[in-house]
Amino acid sequence: MTTVAALPGVLSLGLARGGTELREFFRQKENVVFTFSLPAVIMLLLGSVYVTEPIHGQMFAASMIGAGIISTSFVGLGISVAADREDGTLKRLRTTPMPLASYFIGKAIMVLVASLAEVALLLGVAILRFDVEVPTDPAKWLTFTWVFLLGVVSCSLLGMVVSSIARSTRSAPAVLNLPYIILQFISGVFITISALPGSLQTAGAIFPLRWVCQGFRSVFAFSDEYALQEVAGSWELGKAALILGVWSVVGLVLVTRTFRWHNERR
Amino acid sequence: MKAYENHQAVDGVDLDVARGEVFAVLGPNGAGKTTTVEILEGHRVRDGGEVHVLGQDPGKAPRTWRSRIGVVLQTANDAAELTVAESVRHYAKYYADPRDPDEVVDLVGLTDKAKARVRTLSGGQRRRLDVALGIIGRPELVFLDEPTTGFDPEARRQFWALIRELADEGTTILLTTHYLDEAEALADRVAVLAKGKIVAEGTPQTLGGRAHADARIRWADPNGPRELFTSEPTKVVAELARHGELAGLTVTRPSLEDVYLELIA
Ligand SMILES: Nc1ncnc2c1ncn2[C@@H]1O[C@H](COP(=O)(O)OP(=O)(O)OP(=O)(O)O)[C@@H](O)[C@H]1O
Ligand SMILES: [Mg+2]
Numbered sequence: 001m002t003t004v005a006a007l008p009g010v011l012s013l014g015l016a017r018g019g020t021e022l023r024e025f026f027r028q029k030e031n032v033v034f035t036f037s038l039p040a041v042i043m044l045l046l047g048s049v050y051v052t053e054p055i056h057g058q059m060f061a062a063s064m065i066g067a068g069i070i071s072t073s074f075v076g077l078g079i080s081v082a083a084d085r086e087d088g089t090l091k092r093l094r095t096t097p098m099p100l101a102s103y104f105i106g107k108a109i110m111v112l113v114a115s116l117a118e119v120a121l122l123l124g125v126a127i128l129r130f131d132v133e134v135p136t137d138p139a140k141w142l143t144f145t146w147v148f149l150l151g152v153v154s155c156s157l158l159g160m161v162v163s164s165i166a167r168s169t170r171s172a173p174a175v176l177n178l179p180y181i182i183l184q185f186i187s188g189v190f191i192t193i194s195a196l197p198g199s200l201q202t203a204g205a206i207f208p209l210r211w212v213c214q215g216f217r218s219v220f221a222f223s224d225e226y227a228l229q230e231v232a233g234s235w236e237l238g239k240a241a242l243i244l245g246v247w248s249v250v251g252l253v254l255v256t257r258t259f260r261w262h263n264e265r266r
Numbered sequence: 267m268k269a270y271e272n273h274q275a276v277d278g279v280d281l282d283v284a285r286g287e288v289f290a291v292l293g294p295n296g297a298g299k300t301t302t303v304e305i306l307e308g309h310r311v312r313d314g315g316e317v318h319v320l321g322q323d324p325g326k327a328p329r330t331w332r333s334r335i336g337v338v339l340q341t342a343n344d345a346a347e348l349t350v351a352e353s354v355r356h357y358a359k360y361y362a363d364p365r366d367p368d369e370v371v372d373l374v375g376l377t378d379k380a381k382a383r384v385r386t387l388s389g390g391q392r393r394r395l396d397v398a399l400g401i402i403g404r405p406e407l408v409f410l411d412e413p414t415t416g417f418d419p420e421a422r423r424q425f426w427a428l429i430r431e432l433a434d435e436g437t438t439i440l441l442t443t444h445y446l447d448e449a450e451a452l453a454d455r456v457a458v459l460a461k462g463k464i465v466a467e468g469t470p471q472t473l474g475g476r477a478h479a480d481a482r483i484r485w486a487d488p489n490g491p492r493e494l495f496t497s498e499p500t501k502v503v504a505e506l507a508r509h510g511e512l513a514g515l516t517v518t519r520p521s522l523e524d525v526y527l528e529l530i531a
Binding site for chain 1: 307309329330332333335336337339341342343344345346347348352356357359360361362363383399400403
């Protein structure tokens with residue numbers, strides 16, 4: 001058989017899937033309007049209460065950007081994989097010689113583009129409405145980049161794991177949004193961490209969102225003196241990298257264990 | 267063999283389909299057709315028994331094996347936001363030597379709808395797209411699970427022509443259907459599945475002893491319609507005709523449908 005050598009490569013198929021994923025994503029108007037704009041709406045509402053001084057705007061915007069990329073990765077990807085399982089996309093893909101890795105590459109492309117767009121939207125709102133200043137130091141942007149990537153990767157993987165628990169697309173948004181809202185509550189997005197009881201602080205410190213937000217605050221703070229306002233009195237970037245890295249590995253292992261092509265038991 | 271919870275869905279189905287053959291599986295709702303076909307496609311895990319498809323066990327078959335089969339599933343609602351042309355073109359990319367996407371769209375009669383979003387297609391049009399995606403990779407073996415459900419009569423004839431064309435190219439075809447005329451028109455051999463078991467297998471012409479069954483002769487005489495069954499219809503008609511012209515004379519063998527209904531009863 002000559003077909004062995006001639007089948008297209010994993011990466012080129014992954015890119016083809018990414019293109020198709022993005023096309024489908026941006027054509028789903030409700031999805032784009034609601035899932036996408038929700039963090040911006042929350043930012044506008046809460047910000048009008050919280051932001052009384054410029055530094056509040058900087059810190060709040062940083063936390064909301066963290067929450068925004070968790071929404072596009074954890075919630076967004078989780079729902080989209082559940083939908084692929086429900087509407088037969090995965091089942092059909094399984095009838096083709098497409099390798100599963102290409103499917104994941106396609107999803108990764110979709111999540112990265114969606115998350116970048118979310119960051120752009122939130123930054124835009126923050127600048128226009130709360131006069132947030134964007135850092136100019138390249139070192140800050142380097143921090144931003146790795147926090148962004150580790151945050152998106154770990155939460156994408158966890159979103160896929162949780163979506164495997166959801167029985168159907170109808171239940172997926174509920175199953176994914178509940179932990180997402182709780183995490184925003186205990187990770188310093190809605191309420192500063194120091195205002196939380198100790199047990200909730202500890203709980204929040206286990207999960208990625210807290211560290212993504214803290215990392216972004218280090219990027220958007222006017223100076224490193226503001227680290228003193230964090231519970232530990234420092235940005236703890238090393239710890240953030242470690243925890244996000246561990247979650248990425250745990251997520252990857254769990255995804256390979258829990259991934260299902262079908263909804264029904266077979 | 268396959269059981270769901272407490273239900274034995276497929277029990278000892280023994281099938282051999284030769285290369286280049288068109289094989290139809292008939293059977294009432296819930297007979298186990300989809301279960302059987304999906305086991306052959308590698309979609310469902312069998313509980314027992316041996317399966318070889320293109321020389322491989324579908325449960326463990328590699329990517330190259332998938333590139334040699336084409337599948338039309340019984341239901342699908344995917345790719346809603348893509349256009350017909352986009353989805354056919356996209357699926358073509360998965361294969362080493364795909365058919366030309368535009369040609370395939372034309373083959374299934376969707377050229378007018380090539381730029382329409384899949385979500386806007388009618389049931390029958392959606393089904394035609396499924397067929398297009400099933401054959402885009404130039405498969406050696408095609409599984410079609412009730413491919414013509416929802417087709418209008420003309421589309422069904424077009425589909426038959428397409429299947430014959432594929433068969434002429436040497437493609438092996440395994441299809442399930444509820445339309446007996448379809449099985450009769452297309453299949454070299456048919457099997458009837460009922461309650462998870464094969465109750466008959468053969469060519470459409472001989473299924474269930476159809477070729478040897480008694481012929482039914484009907485005609486009308488002054489007392490009203492008459493009917494009789496005989497294994498020697500020629501002789502009987504010659505006998506009857508001695509008295510002159512017979513009004514409304516018909517001689518019929520049991521149709522595939524008659525045989526089928528008998529088999530699944
Ligand atoms: N995932 C499943 N879980 C439990 N039972 C199932 C499952 N899939 C099928 N069954 C049962 O197995 C039996 C055979 O189903 P199958 O889908 O194979 O029938 P079919 O011949 O394809 O019917 P139809 O003509 O309606 O498509 C049915 O009684 C069905 O209820
Ligand atoms: Mg079926």
